[in-house]
Amino acid sequence: MFHTRLKIFVALWGVTLAVLVVRLVDLQVIHAAYYKEEARNRLLLPAQALPFVRGRILDRTGVLLVSEEPSWDVRADYLLLAMDDEYLSRLVKECRRNGRYGSNRSVEGVREALEADLDGMWRDLAAFRGEPVESVRQRQREICERVQRVRESVRQRRGFDAAVREEYMRHAILVGLDDQEQVQARVTLVKKYPWLSVESSTRREYHDALALAHILGRVGPVDADDIRNDPHGEDPDVKYLPNEVTGKTGVEFAAEELLRGRRGRVRMNLAGKVLTNEPAENGRDVKLTVRADLQRRLYDAFADHLAHAEVPELADATGGVVVVLDIPTREVLALVSYPSYDPSRFDEDYESLRADTLHTPLRFRGVANQYAPGSIAKPLACLAGLSTDRIGLETRFNCTGYRFPGVHNKWRCWRVGGSSARKAHGLVNVVEAIEGSCNVFMYHVGEEVGTESLTRVFDLFGLGRTTGIGLPEEATGVNPTPDWLVQRGRRVSVGTGRLLSIGQGEVLVTPIQAANLFAEYASGIHKPVTLISDLCEDTPEKRLPGDAAEWRAVQEGLFRVVNSEDGTAYHYARYEGPRYRICGKTGSATTPVRPLSYRVPYVDEDGTEAMAIVPAGSRSQAVEDFRRSHPHAAFELKDVLKHEWWPPDEEKSYSHAWFGGYLQAVDEEGEPRWSVKPRIAFVVLIEYGGSGGHSSAPFAKSMVPLLQETLGPDLDPDGRPEPPQADDSPEEGVG
Numbered sequence: 001m002f003h004t005r006l007k008i009f010v011a012l013w014g015v016t017l018a019v020l021v022v023r024l025v026d027l028q029v030i031h032a033a034y035y036k037e038e039a040r041n042r043l044l045l046p047a048q049a050l051p052f053v054r055g056r057i058l059d060r061t062g063v064l065l066v067s068e069e070p071s072w073d074v075r076a077d078y079l080l081l082a083m084d085d086e087y088l089s090r091l092v093k094e095c096r097r098n099g100r101y102g103s104n105r106s107v108e109g110v111r112e113a114l115e116a117d118l119d120g121m122w123r124d125l126a127a128f129r130g131e132p133v134e135s136v137r138q139r140q141r142e143i144c145e146r147v148q149r150v151r152e153s154v155r156q157r158r159g160f161d162a163a164v165r166e167e168y169m170r171h172a173i174l175v176g177l178d179d180q181e182q183v184q185a186r187v188t189l190v191k192k193y194p195w196l197s198v199e200s201s202t203r204r205e206y207h208d209a210l211a212l213a214h215i216l217g218r219v220g221p222v223d224a225d226d227i228r229n230d231p232h233g234e235d236p237d238v239k240y241l242p243n244e245v246t247g248k249t250g251v252e253f254a255a256e257e258l259l260r261g262r263r264g265r266v267r268m269n270l271a272g273k274v275l276t277n278e279p280a281e282n283g284r285d286v287k288l289t290v291r292a293d294l295q296r297r298l299y300d301a302f303a304d305h306l307a308h309a310e311v312p313e314l315a316d317a318t319g320g321v322v323v324v325l326d327i328p329t330r331e332v333l334a335l336v337s338y339p340s341y342d343p344s345r346f347d348e349d350y351e352s353l354r355a356d357t358l359h360t361p362l363r364f365r366g367v368a369n370q371y372a373p374g375s376i377a378k379p380l381a382c383l384a385g386l387s388t389d390r391i392g393l394e395t396r397f398n399c400t401g402y403r404f405p406g407v408h409n410k411w412r413c414w415r416v417g418g419s420s421a422r423k424a425h426g427l428v429n430v431v432e433a434i435e436g437s438c439n440v441f442m443y444h445v446g447e448e449v450g451t452e453s454l455t456r457v458f459d460l461f462g463l464g465r466t467t468g469i470g471l472p473e474e475a476t477g478v479n480p481t482p483d484w485l486v487q488r489g490r491r492v493s494v495g496t497g498r499l500l501s502i503g504q505g506e507v508l509v510t511p512i513q514a515a516n517l518f519a520e521y522a523s524g525i526h527k528p529v530t531l532i533s534d535l536c537e538d539t540p541e542k543r544l545p546g547d548a549a550e551w552r553a554v555q556e557g558l559f560r561v562v563n564s565e566d567g568t569a570y571h572y573a574r575y576e577g578p579r580y581r582i583c584g585k586t587g588s589a590t591t592p593v594r595p596l597s598y599r600v601p602y603v604d605e606d607g608t609e610a611m612a613i614v615p616a617g618s619r620s621q622a623v624e625d626f627r628r629s630h631p632h633a634a635f636e637l638k639d640v641l642k643h644e645w646w647p648p649d650e651e652k653s654y655s656h657a658w659f660g661g662y663l664q665a666v667d668e669e670g671e672p673r674w675s676v677k678p679r680i681a682f683v684v685l686i687e688y689g690g691s692g693g694h695s696s697a698p699f700a701k702s703m704v705p706l707l708q709e710t711l712g713p714d715l716d717p718d719g720r721p722e723p724p725q726a727d728d729s730p731e732e733g734v735g
Contacts, residue, residue: 048268049237052261053202055283057216057251059292060331060533060717064207066216066252071203072182073172074125074189076196081171082144088114091195121193125173128189131348136173142221143171149224150242157228166242176203204245206343211299213343214364214473215290215335215531217250237263250364251286254470255532259283287533289331291717294710298322299336301706305699306338306686313690316647316654318359320686321366322699323515324707326717327662327681330519330527332469333717335512337365355615357596358646367474370508371685374589375437375692376658377503379521379554381445382430384457386553387545390448391430393553399425399440403498411498413439434557437568437586439502446501447494454500455481458507460544461520467512468528470535477513480506503587511685514660519681520544521558522583522662524551552674558583559664559672562697572697573659575704579713581670583678584661584700586692591656596644598622602635613643647688657689659696663704663715679715680707 057066079087092111095101101113122140126133147166155161173196177185182198190196204219222240232238238260240246246260247253264280299322306317322336339361341353353362363369385391401422403411413423414437425438433441446454458464464479478484482492485506499505509517516529526542546554561567562574562582569586598619600612612630616622619640626635647654660683665676682703689695712719 048266049241050264050266050278050280051202052263052280053282054204054219054245054261055255055259056285057255057259058285058287059295060287060289060333061291061293062287063292065209065212065288065292066207067205068202069205071175071201072177072179072185072198073201074128074174074177074185074196075170075172075199078143078147078167078169078171080195081140081173082147082167117193121189121196124189124192128185129174139173143173146221146223147171147242150227153224153228169243170197170199171243172201175201208296209343210340211296211336212290212292213340214337214366215250215288215295215471216343217252217254217471218248218343218346219245219252220248222246237265249473250471251288251532253472255286255535258286258534284534289326289329289333289530289533289717290335291333291710294324294707295334295336297706297710298324298334298703299338299340301702302336302338302699305702311695313657313695314686316688316690317695318646318687319361319365320684320689320696321369321511322682322684322703323366323511324680324682324703325515325519325529327519327522327678330516330529331533331717332512332529332531333680333711335366335531337363357615357617360617364471364473365685365687366511367469367471368510370475370477370510371656371658372505372589372591373503373507373509373514373517374587374655374658375503376514376517376585376587376660376683377507377509378437378442378501379434379558379585380458380461380517381442381449381454381501381503382434382554382557383544383546383550384454385445385449386430386550387457388449388453390453391445393430393549396427396429397433397441397444398427399423399438401440403440403443411440411443430553431557431560432566434554434585435560435564435567437561442501443498446497446499449497449501451480451485451492451497451500452482454497455479457545458500460526460542462513462516462526463507463509467510467516468539469512469531471531474512475510477510478506478508503589511683514658514685515681515683518584518660518662518683521554522664522678522681555583555664555672555674558585558661561585562661563670569659569693569697572693573661573701575701576670577704577708578668579665580663580704580708580715581666581672582661582700582704583664583672584659584697586697587658587660588655588690588692589658591654591688593645593647593650593654595619595642596646597642598640599643600626600635601639602626602630602633604630605632654688655690657686657692657695659684659692659700661700663707680711 054068056064056068059065077087092107092114095114096105096107096110101110105113122133122136126136147164150166151164154164174185185198190198206216209216222242222244226240226246227233227242230240247256252259261283262281265278267276302320302322306314306320308314319338321338322334323332324334325331326333339359341349341361386393399413401413401424402408413425415421416423423436425432425436425440428436428438428441458479463477465476466474480500485492485496490506496505500507512529520526524544524546526544528539530536559581562569562584564570569584573582573584575582595617597613597615600614600622601609602612603609612626614622614626616625623637623640662678662681664678665673667673682700684696684700686695707715711717
């Protein structure tokens with residue numbers, strides 16, 4: 001019995017062993033190749049990211065303004081840029097092993113030769129583009145600082161310190177090389193310094209963009225803040241990587257969500273076979289409301305106007321703004337900020353652009369600068385008085401040149417012809433007060449309406465808040481409500497209302513707000529301003545307070561400003577084409593001089609006393625820049641004083657020059673066709689231009705034929721350009 005059971009047990013083991021042997025033969029002999037391939041397929045390489053192409057920026061007619069073009073970069077390992085000791089030691093061993101510096105040289109000798117090579121590398125990198133060695137070294141430092149900020153950001157998020165991926169990546173030292181340059185770089189740089197590499201990349205290409213630089217904005221390297229605040233930080237295919245770029249200013253920033261694409265992914269096995277391939281999704285194209293042809297023509301014409309040496313008022317001008325809006329849609333057709341800069345040379349020219357504190361070419365004046373509106377706010381003050389029933393259409397106030405006849409040192413009307421005499425308008429109503437820009441009438445309005453009601457109406461017209469244009473540089477302006485004034489320790493009095501009624505005091509507007517204000521004067525409707533068509537929201541328009549008769553009175557006053565002999569712009573802005581007349585308003589907003597540079601007495605690290613002149617528009621900027629350039633110097637904040645300012649005569653009174661308006665259709669007799677709604681509103685501002693009538697109004701007049709030539713006779717933003725008719729030019733000798 002025992003032997004029987006033993007035989008059965010042995011037989012079972014024999015069968016099992018036979019099955020195992022057969023299976024092993026099947027796996028390792030018969031189907032060995034098949035299973036080997038299956039095993040290799042299951043050993044996947046890490047997924048590789050496929051880059052996307054950033055979207056293009058186009059004008060409203062489809063003209064290409066910005067695109068992403070293929071290029072090449074010269075790159076180096078981060079650890080080399082950081083001069084990491086362990087990395088350099090490995091590099092020394094590799095150089096010694098391959099005999100780069102001779103087969104018999106010691107480790108110390110190889111290290112010395114390598115260090116000499118690295119010094120030469122920086123000189124050769126700089127010479128490749130003809131730039132100073134310090135510029136290339138500065139890029140090296142910026143890369144290292146950026147990576148360390150990323151590491152710190154990750155440390156704060158994780159709660160412990162560890163190396164980040166960016167420390168094991170290659171970073172670009174020279175960017176944007178074309179095909180010819182990349183071949184040259186391989187020969188002159190990579191062959192000489194094998195730790196460098198030339199790799200394919202893309203560059204942001206700006207097409208004839210001088211006139212549009214501020215609008216388009218720029219891209220820059222992703223930094224720690226971008227990574228920390230990334231709304232797509234959890235999406236591995238969209239989140240920012242430190243070797244990428246992101247929009248920093250202008251449309252590049254505002255439309256980042258559209259312009260940015262989605263990375264693709266490819267997975268391969270060890271054999272190099274592609275298993276999955278998810279293509280990248282390129283960024284979307286973004287269309288602007290701007291007409292590039294109009295923008296460029298206005299920029300060139302404005303530059304010529306400011307260079308007019310025979311106009312004395314323009315001698316102190318430092319720059320300016322021209323804005324053109326489509327009134328029905330509030331789309332921006334042109335937004336000129338002068339002077340500008342070449343965005344394709346931003347990195348190369350940055351230091352000189354930043355140091356130009358006189359003309360401030362980096363400043364986006366059209367949306368970022370805030371100015372007192374001066375007399376362009378007088379129609380708004382009248383609308384505030386009419387809509388609150390504090391004055392009526394028949395209300396008249398007597399202007400003797402002074403609000404208080406016995407007080408001649410304040411609350412005066414405007415100066416006549418540069419003399420000490422003041423304009424005396426006599427008894428005037430709303431229409432006549434706007435026509436003659438009567439200060440005394442407006443003082444009465446300010447007294448009657450009061451600061452609280454005035455600022456409430458200002459708010460309805462959009463003062464003190466952004467226009468909706470969506471640009472990161474946009475300032476809100478200031479609508480000085482009583483609460484706003486009290487919070488800042490300012491006293492609210494009757495005089496506060498008087499100042500606000502003439503656009504002075506604490507009220508400030510941006511040029512884009514001012515242009516929208518004239519679109520409101522023309523239409524009676526408040527509507528947000530649009531620049532990026534793809535981000536346009538269907539925001540309901542708001543009817544502004546005031547009945548039809550009150551609005552017509554204000555519009556009649558604006559028509560007379562330019563087209564009546566008593567109007568303040570009659571001799572400067574009167575345009576007598578067959579289809580349109582200008583309705584508008586001059587403005588001269590008093591402004592102080594501004595600093596250009598500061599002197600900083602200091603003691604250097606060797607104990608030597610010295611003086612530095614720092615170009616800066618403010619004391620805080622001067623201190624910041626000085627500390628960056630002299631990190632070891634000792635100085636006292638109280639000793640940092642203005643060195644230069646503009647205009648140079650601090651004792652004189654200066655003004656920014658405004659002219660805003662819109663084009664009103666007229667009949668054959670030149671009378672307004674009020675039933676035809678105006679299409680185009682605009683504003684012109686010249687910094688330190690003095691009188692709005694003398695400086696800005698003539699340029700506004702010259703714009704009308706240019707607008708018709710570019711947009712067509714119907715002023716349709718989407719119409720085809722047509723040359724002006726022979727009889728549509730300004731009358732000879734007018735203005």
